[in-house]
Amino acid sequence: MASSVLQQPAHCFISSHRLSKGYGYRDWTAAGPSIIYRNTAINQRIRPIRVTSAVEDPPQFSLFQPPLQLEETTSKLEPADPDFYKIGYVRSVRAYGIEFKEGPDGYGVYASKDVEPLRRARVIMEIPLELMLTISQKLPWMFFPDIIPVGHPIFDIINSTNPETDWDLRLACLLLFAFDREDNFWQLYGDFLPSADECTSLLLATEEDLLELQDHNLATTMIEQQSRALEFWEKNWHSAVPLKIKRLAHDPERFIWAVSMAQSRCINLQLRIGALVQDANMFIPYADMLNHSFQPNCFFHWRFKDRMLEVMINAGQQIKKGDEMTVNYMSRQKNDMFMQRYGFSSSVNPWDVIQFSGSTRIHLDSFLSVFNISGLPGEYYHNSWLSNEGDSFVDGAVIAAVRTLPTWSDGDVPPIPSTERKAVKELQEECRQMLAEFPTTSEQDQQILDSMPQSRRTLETAIKYRLHRKLFIKKVIQALDIYQDRILF
Numbered sequence: 001m002a003s004s005v006l007q008q009p010a011h012c013f014i015s016s017h018r019l020s021k022g023y024g025y026r027d028w029t030a031a032g033p034s035i036i037y038r039n040t041a042i043n044q045r046i047r048p049i050r051v052t053s054a055v056e057d058p059p060q061f062s063l064f065q066p067p068l069q070l071e072e073t074t075s076k077l078e079p080a081d082p083d084f085y086k087i088g089y090v091r092s093v094r095a096y097g098i099e100f101k102e103g104p105d106g107y108g109v110y111a112s113k114d115v116e117p118l119r120r121a122r123v124i125m126e127i128p129l130e131l132m133l134t135i136s137q138k139l140p141w142m143f144f145p146d147i148i149p150v151g152h153p154i155f156d157i158i159n160s161t162n163p164e165t166d167w168d169l170r171l172a173c174l175l176l177f178a179f180d181r182e183d184n185f186w187q188l189y190g191d192f193l194p195s196a197d198e199c200t201s202l203l204l205a206t207e208e209d210l211l212e213l214q215d216h217n218l219a220t221t222m223i224e225q226q227s228r229a230l231e232f233w234e235k236n237w238h239s240a241v242p243l244k245i246k247r248l249a250h251d252p253e254r255f256i257w258a259v260s261m262a263q264s265r266c267i268n269l270q271l272r273i274g275a276l277v278q279d280a281n282m283f284i285p286y287a288d289m290l291n292h293s294f295q296p297n298c299f300f301h302w303r304f305k306d307r308m309l310e311v312m313i314n315a316g317q318q319i320k321k322g323d324e325m326t327v328n329y330m331s332r333q334k335n336d337m338f339m340q341r342y343g344f345s346s347s348v349n350p351w352d353v354i355q356f357s358g359s360t361r362i363h364l365d366s367f368l369s370v371f372n373i374s375g376l377p378g379e380y381y382h383n384s385w386l387s388n389e390g391d392s393f394v395d396g397a398v399i400a401a402v403r404t405l406p407t408w409s410d411g412d413v414p415p416i417p418s419t420e421r422k423a424v425k426e427l428q429e430e431c432r433q434m435l436a437e438f439p440t441t442s443e444q445d446q447q448i449l450d451s452m453p454q455s456r457r458t459l460e461t462a463i464k465y466r467l468h469r470k471l472f473i474k475k476v477i478q479a480l481d482i483y484q485d486r487i488l489f
């Protein structure tokens, strides 16, 4: 093992944990170029992928101890270095140049040093498959690591689900089982997951919180999702189930919390195990602490050769010490989709949409050039080289405006300024009507948020969502103002 590696027993590698509440900073930075979150809890043998028709487990080697030498004749042989066993059976998470901190959005990953732009992507984290909780999406389904003993009833519960549509319920079962299993890594890692109080998932929202969304469709969808999780719990956690199932989720809240963990922390990857390629849903510790950005500086890469997830910094990316490292959770999705799955929204989501009802349109190319937006529709970006210094008006909401405003484009036919201004007025009027239909204004929403700093996370999330919607619509109105001012010149 490299001498620069920091080795600590798992129970002391973090000074406080999330359950102790209070978003204090936790400093996990290690001296030297790399840190290892050593996992002493994984004293299970690495086992092959489990398929449904499992056979009896072969006997296990005791970890860290070379096999006993039973015969005289073998005593002349040099025993292998004990590290040989360690590297084979216990692999560790590695992290380079990053630290984990808690902020307003819970945990996040931050650069602990400057990174110059490189021509190639650079690895900042490596997480081995053994630490993940994984279930494949398609039959014959398999999960990894193989922690469920043959005949355990949780296996039947998982097996009774639809592998393609119920991935979240399946992962929730596996997570709860891992928590219950002695010496499992997730028992330790579970302390660093957000508790039900800290979680933003709307699966945990009360009906009153859902009303605060001011979005009937989203509230209805969430009520349906809550019922789905509840029904699953009622079906599988009824009074006659054995204690070893009962204790995994004594109450529905515990199970729904586990489902919310699955939805908000699970990553989907295509795995190649031997010759078999499988789409898999995975809990990936440490990588699941990365927050989302629409302009992420990192991405995930599955390293097939040694079954590791790598978190990599984009090629050409400049990073300053203290910058947050982010990934893009979902591409091309509106805020309501982010709310459904992750419990957060953004006022600058470049994929948010406004449904305009009339036939009024503005000229696409003119609008693009007023805001120096380049690229094809799927990849519109603000061309800052063309903009005046300090022009910070264009953000994700303006990019979304280009996509969602009704526009026309007809070869070289130029727009007529007076017609454009009329169209602008009509579109702005429709936006104002949309704003007027909300029961509160964005200013009132902001005041409510400011007046209740200790509110439930789900309530805060719901109010932020409606605020973000209004801020987006307002930004579109402002962009149309600027457009009509500048189109004359």
Ligand SMILES: C[S@@+](CC[C@H](N)C(=O)[O-])C[C@H]1O[C@@H](n2cnc3c(N)ncnc32)[C@H](O)[C@@H]1O
Residues within 6 Å of the ligand: 105, 106, 107, 108, 193, 194, 199, 200, 201, 264, 265, 288, 289, 290, 291, 292, 293, 341, 342, 343, 344, 345
């Ligand atoms: C995969 S976890 C990321 C780690 C998380 N911050 C934590 O404390 O464990 C996803 C959750 O982080 C929060 N989150 C991630 N990105 C966010 C963002 N851009 N804005 C607000 N919340 C975000 C949401 O609560 C989301 O459900």
